[in-house]
Amino acid sequence: MWDESAGIIGIGYEGASVEDLTSQLIGWGVTVLVDVRLNAISRKPGFSKKRLSELMVANNISYLHLPQLGNPRDNRAGYAETSTPEGEQARARFSQLLGTPDAVAAVNMLASLARTTHVAVLCFEKSELACHRHEVLAEVRRALDD
Numbered sequence: 001m002w003d004e005s006a007g008i009i010g011i012g013y014e015g016a017s018v019e020d021l022t023s024q025l026i027g028w029g030v031t032v033l034v035d036v037r038l039n040a041i042s043r044k045p046g047f048s049k050k051r052l053s054e055l056m057v058a059n060n061i062s063y064l065h066l067p068q069l070g071n072p073r074d075n076r077a078g079y080a081e082t083s084t085p086e087g088e089q090a091r092a093r094f095s096q097l098l099g100t101p102d103a104v105a106a107v108n109m110l111a112s113l114a115r116t117t118h119v120a121v122l123c124f125e126k127s128e129l130a131c132h133r134h135e136v137l138a139e140v141r142r143a144l145d146d
Contacts, residue, residue, distance in 0.1 A: 009118075009137075010128045018044075018046030030118045034122065035065045037124065038070025053065075078091075115144065
């Protein structure tokens with residue numbers, strides 16, 4: 001659990017069950033789970049939007065889906081290749097998307113939430129460095145510093 005009264009972290013559900021994820025979130029004191037998948041669907045049981053939202057609410061965690069912070073399907077492959085030209089290109093393209101008005105508004109909303117409560121930003125990839133949530137969290141942290 002965090003020592004601070006508020007803040008933001010990232011979490012990926014790759015290799016985890018929905019019960020594992022829920023347990024981690026509860027243990028960390030998370031009060032809001034923000035799903036940054038473009039489409040909140042999953043082949044893994046319990047990780048699609050409706051079921052995940054119901055489970056979070058049942059555990060006193062708010063669920064918020066922000067598709068405006070999702071990574072387009074055609075930009076995902078490069079993220080796994082963190083130190084390649086493809087990876088750099090994928091990150092640059094996603095960073096441009098984070099500059100759109102809808103994405104900026106969503107980042108500012110996340111920063112506002114993180115000032116008052118414990119927020120976890122969710123996507124699939126276990127490694128944050130191989131996921132677009134790394135850039136989302138960096139933008140939120142910049143907004144928090146402003």
